[in-house]
Amino acid sequence: MDLHVNLLLVLATAALTFADVPYYVPKITAKPLLGRLTNSGFVLEKPQCIFHQYPSDEVWLVIVNNSVLPQLDVPVNLSTPVESIDFERNQYFHIHKTLGSEFPCTDTFGNTADLLLVGSDSVCNTTFCNKPLSTGPFRAIFVVLNNNISIAQSRWSDLITLNPGLQPPVIPNPPRRSAGMIIIVVILSILLAILLACLIAVLATGSKDICWRRSIDNKPLIHLEMVRHYYNYNKHSVYVVHTEYKLMK
Structure with missing residues (x-):
């Protein structure tokens, strides 16, 4: 059994x-x-x-x-x-x-x-x-x-559904600019360019004026120095006057 x-x-x-x-x-x-x-x-x-x-x-x-x-x-x-x-x-x-x-x-x-x-x-x-x-x-x-x-x-498995892939983020289209805005931007850009050109011109003119005045201011100094130099070596008043007259030319 x-x-x-x-x-x-x-x-x-x-x-x-x-x-x-x-x-x-x-x-x-x-x-x-x-x-x-x-x-x-x-x-x-x-x-x-x-x-x-x-x-x-x-x-x-x-x-x-x-x-x-x-x-x-x-x-x-x-x-x-x-x-x-x-x-x-x-x-x-x-x-x-x-x-x-x-x-x-x-x-x-x-x-x-x-x-x-x-x-x-x-x-x-x-x-x-x-x-x-x-x-x-x-x-x-x-x-x-x-x-x-x-x-x-074996038996069949249950239904297998894959995970969906992540979608890339949607980037919204930038808003379109109107024709009036474009015209305003162009005009402002031109005015800014003109202002910049004027500023450069003023700076250039000012630098030339400064150099010219400095050259004028230097001339009397050179003249006086030369007068003193000749005066120290020749005390005769006629010679000094003659020398000054020649230097002034």
Whole structure:
């Protein structure tokens, strides 16, 4: 009796384990991370203890534009991996190829190994590039492939809508100036130019007048000095008068 009970428990456990995959729903991580949902991607929780019954099979994450979901036959359409460069044509692509044995069974808070980033490759230099997303909304699904044959798949995720990008601030157009204002500005500019020209002319004329007066003021000084010089050497009044007369010419 006990043998039959244990056998039933083992079979029930095995059946429940293998049923985990079709009932698993991909979801955006609940961890308070920056960038968990952006305008070009999102972060999913990595499945734990879900695909360990397929240790040597390929597990792919498929990102699908929700608009083509009704036309997709998952076992047929998603059994052949599609690169992200073909997304515009197919509206879906495969990323994060992983063996079933590589999925963890433990979770560490904040550990990036327990997360799957979608749209994180700004520069695509790999075959199955995890390129940024632009249009949507999207849904995600995990498929298990063996030689391009789908042997299991998860459920579809809930609808994933990216955060809208911030719009640049709108700069209002400057108010148009009337014709009268333009005329006033032109007239004031001309008057200012005339005033500046007059100021320069006055300064130039004043500097010439100052130089001329200084030259006139210097002449008597030179004349007196020369008179004193000659007078000291020749005291004769006639000579002094004669010399003064010659210097005055």
